[in-house]
Amino acid sequence: MLAFVDDAAMRELNRRYRRKDRTTDVLSFGQSLRRGAKGLSAAASLQREADGTLELGDIVISGAQAARQAKRRRWPLATEVAFLAAHGALHLLGYEDDTSAGYREMLRLGRAALKGQRTEKP
Secondary structure (H helix, E strand, O other): OEEEEOHHHHHHHHHHHHOOOOOOOEEEEEOOOOOOOOOHHHHHHOOEOOOOOEOOEEEEEEHHHHHHHHHHHOOOHHHHHHHHHHHHHHHHOOOOOOOHHHHHHHHHHHHHHOOOOOOOOO
Protein backbone atom coordinates (compact mmCIF):
# COMPACT_ATOMS: atom_id res chain seq x y z
CA MET A 1 0.00 0.00 0.00
CA LEU A 2 1.13 3.54 -0.73
CA ALA A 3 -0.34 6.22 1.54
CA PHE A 4 0.02 9.99 1.67
CA VAL A 5 -0.27 11.78 4.99
CA ASP A 6 0.21 15.30 6.32
CA ASP A 7 3.21 16.40 8.37
CA ALA A 8 1.45 15.92 11.71
CA ALA A 9 0.59 12.30 10.94
CA MET A 10 4.08 11.63 9.60
CA ARG A 11 5.66 13.18 12.68
CA GLU A 12 3.54 10.92 14.90
CA LEU A 13 4.49 7.80 12.88
CA ASN A 14 8.17 8.79 12.99
CA ARG A 15 7.96 9.40 16.74
CA ARG A 16 6.12 6.15 17.43
CA TYR A 17 8.18 3.81 15.25
CA ARG A 18 11.59 5.47 15.05
CA ARG A 19 11.59 7.56 18.23
CA LYS A 20 12.35 10.69 16.21
CA ASP A 21 10.01 13.55 17.06
CA ARG A 22 10.00 15.30 13.69
CA THR A 23 8.41 14.86 10.32
CA THR A 24 10.19 12.92 7.59
CA ASP A 25 9.61 12.36 3.91
CA VAL A 26 8.99 8.60 3.68
CA LEU A 27 8.56 5.63 6.01
CA SER A 28 8.31 1.95 5.13
CA PHE A 29 6.62 -0.80 7.10
CA GLY A 30 7.24 -4.37 6.00
CA GLN A 31 8.09 -7.89 7.00
CA SER A 32 11.21 -8.55 9.01
CA LEU A 33 14.07 -9.63 6.78
CA ARG A 34 17.09 -11.78 7.44
CA ARG A 35 19.90 -9.56 8.68
CA GLY A 36 21.95 -8.40 5.71
CA ALA A 37 19.49 -9.71 3.11
CA LYS A 38 18.65 -7.20 0.41
CA GLY A 39 17.34 -7.06 -3.11
CA LEU A 40 16.31 -10.35 -4.66
CA SER A 41 17.58 -12.47 -1.77
CA ALA A 42 15.46 -10.40 0.61
CA ALA A 43 12.39 -10.74 -1.63
CA ALA A 44 12.91 -14.51 -1.82
CA SER A 45 12.81 -14.73 1.99
CA LEU A 46 9.46 -12.92 2.30
CA GLN A 47 6.24 -14.82 2.95
CA ARG A 48 3.79 -14.96 0.08
CA GLU A 49 0.05 -14.51 0.43
CA ALA A 50 -2.27 -17.52 0.04
CA ASP A 51 -2.85 -16.57 -3.61
CA GLY A 52 0.90 -16.46 -4.30
CA THR A 53 1.28 -12.68 -4.35
CA LEU A 54 4.13 -11.05 -2.53
CA GLU A 55 3.21 -8.12 -0.30
CA LEU A 56 6.34 -6.13 0.38
CA GLY A 57 4.70 -3.80 2.86
CA ASP A 58 3.46 -0.26 3.20
CA ILE A 59 5.05 3.02 2.16
CA VAL A 60 3.91 6.29 3.73
CA ILE A 61 4.88 9.63 2.16
CA SER A 62 4.41 13.09 3.61
CA GLY A 63 2.92 15.09 0.75
CA ALA A 64 3.95 18.40 2.32
CA GLN A 65 7.55 17.26 2.86
CA ALA A 66 7.68 15.88 -0.68
CA ALA A 67 6.47 19.25 -2.01
CA ARG A 68 9.14 21.13 -0.05
CA GLN A 69 11.87 18.78 -1.29
CA ALA A 70 10.68 18.97 -4.90
CA LYS A 71 10.82 22.76 -4.73
CA ARG A 72 14.32 22.65 -3.21
CA ARG A 73 15.50 20.19 -5.87
CA ARG A 74 13.78 22.18 -8.62
CA TRP A 75 11.96 19.27 -10.15
CA PRO A 76 8.29 18.27 -10.43
CA LEU A 77 6.44 16.99 -7.38
CA ALA A 78 5.62 13.79 -9.30
CA THR A 79 9.35 13.11 -9.70
CA GLU A 80 9.96 13.61 -5.98
CA VAL A 81 7.07 11.29 -5.11
CA ALA A 82 8.42 8.64 -7.52
CA PHE A 83 11.88 8.97 -5.95
CA LEU A 84 10.45 8.64 -2.43
CA ALA A 85 8.31 5.65 -3.41
CA ALA A 86 11.41 3.97 -4.87
CA HIS A 87 13.34 4.82 -1.70
CA GLY A 88 10.61 3.30 0.45
CA ALA A 89 10.50 0.16 -1.70
CA LEU A 90 14.27 -0.22 -1.37
CA HIS A 91 13.88 -0.18 2.41
CA LEU A 92 11.23 -2.91 2.10
CA LEU A 93 13.81 -4.93 0.14
CA GLY A 94 16.37 -4.65 2.91
CA TYR A 95 18.41 -1.66 1.80
CA GLU A 96 19.45 0.76 4.54
CA ASP A 97 20.78 4.30 4.45
CA ASP A 98 22.16 4.60 7.97
CA THR A 99 25.77 4.52 6.74
CA SER A 100 27.46 6.69 4.11
CA ALA A 101 27.93 3.69 1.82
CA GLY A 102 24.32 2.58 2.28
CA TYR A 103 23.05 6.10 1.63
CA ARG A 104 25.09 6.36 -1.59
CA GLU A 105 23.84 2.96 -2.74
CA MET A 106 20.20 3.88 -2.10
CA LEU A 107 20.66 7.23 -3.82
CA ARG A 108 22.13 5.47 -6.87
CA LEU A 109 19.30 2.92 -6.97
CA GLY A 110 16.68 5.63 -6.47
CA ARG A 111 18.10 7.59 -9.38
CA ALA A 112 18.14 4.42 -11.48
CA ALA A 113 14.45 3.95 -10.71
CA LEU A 114 13.79 7.39 -12.18
CA LYS A 115 15.61 6.70 -15.45
CA GLY A 116 13.58 7.69 -18.46
CA GLN A 117 12.11 10.72 -16.73
CA ARG A 118 13.24 14.15 -17.74
CA THR A 119 14.68 15.47 -14.53
CA GLU A 120 17.78 16.51 -12.71
CA LYS A 121 19.43 14.19 -10.22
CA PRO A 122 18.62 14.73 -6.53
